[in-house]
Structure formats: C-alpha cells, structure tokens
Amino acid sequence: MLFNFATALVFLIFGGLFVLLNLGISRILQARNPHPVKLSTYECGELPEGESWIQFNIRFYVVALVFLIFEVEIVFLFPWAIVFKDLGLFAFVEMMIFVFILLVGLAYVWVKGDLEWDKPKSVPAPEFSAGHEQTELTEAVISQERGKETI
C-alpha cells in the first residue's frame, strides 16, 4: 500500500519537475526584453484602476459552504457503498434515512434561494431607506448595486 502511495508522490514530483525543466529550457532559449509597460497588469490596454485583489461576491462563500456539507456526506457514503452488497436491506434503509435528512437540507437551501445566482432573496435593505418609503431614486440605486454584483 505504501508502495502505491509512494508511486503517486513520485508522479506528483515528476510532473512538477517536467514543468521546471521546460521552464529552464525556455529561460535559455527565450528572448528577454522587459519593459515597464510590458510588465504592467493587463486591463484591456488601460492603466490598471484600483486594487486588483477585490472583495468578491458572498455567493461564492455560500456555494463553498453547501459544497462542504455535501462533500462530507459523500465521504460517509463511500465506505457505505463498498460494503452495501454484503449488508443488504439494513444498510439501505439506514443510508436512505441519512440521505433523506441531507435532501431536506438541499430542499431548504433551494427554497431559501441560495442556489440562485442572479437574484439572491436575502439582500438587506440599504441603510438610507430605513424608516422611509423607498423612492424611485433609491430603487434605482439598489438595482444598480445589484447589477454590480452579477459576475
């Protein structure tokens, strides 16, 4: 068993070495002619505007969380699937209960709208409209803000 994992590790290292070797060859062969403009960050020919390491959309975080839940579930399903043939009905019923609970979770996320990418249901109202009736102007601002979020 250790032999098999050692093989995998050697493969990982050799993959890296292959790229390193070719990068070395490339370094010898390539023309090197650096220029400040050439080394600037590409932003469609304009000078880069502002910080590149921007804040990203919260929905990526939600997707990561949902993924984590399901991935842990699948980790539990793998050993079950291997012995399923031997254990038969008992294992099947047991696992169906487990899967059902998780499907309820999926249904919850689905109904909550966290799987929607375009229109999240849980956008809080902006502060300035608290206590006031929303005017057309604030609505326009909100829709603009939502437009920005669409990546």
Place this chain on the structure above:
Amino acid sequence: MRELIAYLANGQTFLADLPEVALNIIFISLGAVVLVTVCAVLALVGVYMERKVSAHMQDRVGPMYVGGFHGWLQTAADALKLLLKEDIVPALADKKLHFFAPILVFGATLATFAVLPFGRQYVMSDMNIGILYILAISSLVVIGTILAGWASNNKWSLLGAMRSAAQVVSFEIPASLAILVIIMAVGSMNLGEIVSVQVGGIHKWLIWKFFPFNFLAFIIYFIAALAETNRAPFDLPEAESEIVAGFHTEYSGFKWAAFFLAEYANMFMVGVVGSTLFLGGWSSPFGDFMNSGPFQVFWIFAKAFGLIFVQIWLRWTLPRVRVDQLMYTSWKVLTPFAFVAIIGVGFYMIL
C-alpha cells in the same frame, strides 16, 4: 509493477545487487518519465485533434502545411514556439505563487495518471482506493487555478479563478455521486477490480447494468467531468468574451503551455476514467477477441479518444452557458438526478 521489480531483483543482472528501496525508486521514476512523455504527447495529439475536428465541423480544413501530411507537426511546432516565447511576469504579481501555480496544476494532473489502468498489467499504482484518489487529486488542480488567478494580481484573473473554484466544487458533488453508483455495483474502489467485472464483451459493461440508472450516472459523470476540466460549454473560467482569458490572462510562454497541457491531459484522464467506470476500461468489447496484453492498451486508448471526441464535439456545438445556468445545472438538475440514480441502484440491488 511489483512483479516486474521482484523479477528483476531476482535476475542475474547488476540490478540484483541494489537494495530494494533503490530498485523501487528507479522503476517508479522510469514509469513516471514514460508517463510524463505520454502525457505531453497525448496533449499534442489532443490539440491537433481539436483543431482538425473543429475545422471540419466548420467546413474548414485546419492546419495543413507543417510536417507535410495534413499538418501533423503543427502542434509540435506550436509547443516549440511557446518554449521560445518571453516569459512575462507582471511587476505587480505575487512572483512566487505565479511561478508555482502551473507546476502544481501539471503535477496534480500527472499524479492522477499514476492509477489509471491501461491494461491488466499496465498500471503504475494499483491502489485499493483508486477512484477516491482520483477525485482527491483532481481537486488539487483547482487550487493551482486559484493560485494562478490570485497571484496574477489582475481583475480578470481573479474573476476567472473565483468562477473556476465555484464551478469545480459545484460539479464535484454530482461527479462523486455518479461514481458512487459504480462503487455500489462493484463493491470496490480499485480501478482494476472495476474493470475486471466488465471483462467479457460489450453487454457486461456497467453502463448497461441496472438500466436506466447506471446510464443516467454515466451522463451525469460526463457532464460534471466536462465542467470540472473547464471544457466548453462550461468554460466560464476562461470565457474570452467576458473576462479576456480568465485565470491565465497574465501567463505567457511555457507557463501558459503548462496550463494548456494540463487541460488536454485532464481531458484524456476524464476519457480514461469514464471508460474505466462505465465502458469496460481496457477490456475488449468483443469478449475474448483481441483482449490480450497490448490490445488492452489499444482498447483503453480507443475508448478514451472516443470520449475526447465527444468532448470536442460538444465544445464546437454548444454555446457557453451563463453562470446562473451553470449553478442551476449542477445543484438543481444533476445533484437530484444523481440521488435518484443512487436510490434506484440501491433498490435494484436489494430486490
């Protein structure tokens, strides 16, 4: 592999004098070198195939001049050209991570090749958790992608990397569930055992077992694998009409080529894994006919290239999906259907 090493250690050659550890390291390294070469050549063949197939689908002829016969050396010439290109690292980039990302991506891709069975005897590492290992290692690729996007310090790169991460983790769920169906049916995660229950002809392939649930699982696996390797119609992380080139916008020369090689090597890996799990792997579709030794390598390559052809075909047929459609496909279509397949197979096996 072990048998080969044991045989050589007992033989009359000078190798018999070496300690076993050294012998193991030498042979694993040799195997790794061979598979690195195979991997690079496969990527070149894959790129050539993609260009030719896409050309003919669009009523063009594709590359025709380099190398004489139908431009067969075109991709080799391209690779050589990429070696000669200047390696531009943006001044604002995180240089260490920028350098490390392509190495990680290609290394992780090659590491999956260690467990792929190319025949009954032709497998480097016959792990008992082979398929789980593939799932785990192919997640490393997305870490490389995020590194590349983050280290470039470029908005397009970061957006591409974010998309890639969200896409890969979303599609990993249905892919794992589809693979689970096969593990249930076989009772093992060893790729060699999964193939050996399918030996004996096309009718024994697992895709036909528990009809229609395994067939459904195959479709789910294939779609999810397309998305995991960032292939069209799910190539949002590098959607050129929206975010320039996505996570590899700031890469040039051989670093870019490493990403490209890894993409095509991944396509091949998907082809091999898909055919191993569902289409009989290295076994011949005609029972015992042409099912010995080298023919097994032929069959696995034929099946893998068949699936690569389907991937290319889909790329040049379907338009790119939107991000919300992507998430919809993964969470609201593939995941529920994958659960249906698991429950269906469970019922079949109980009854």
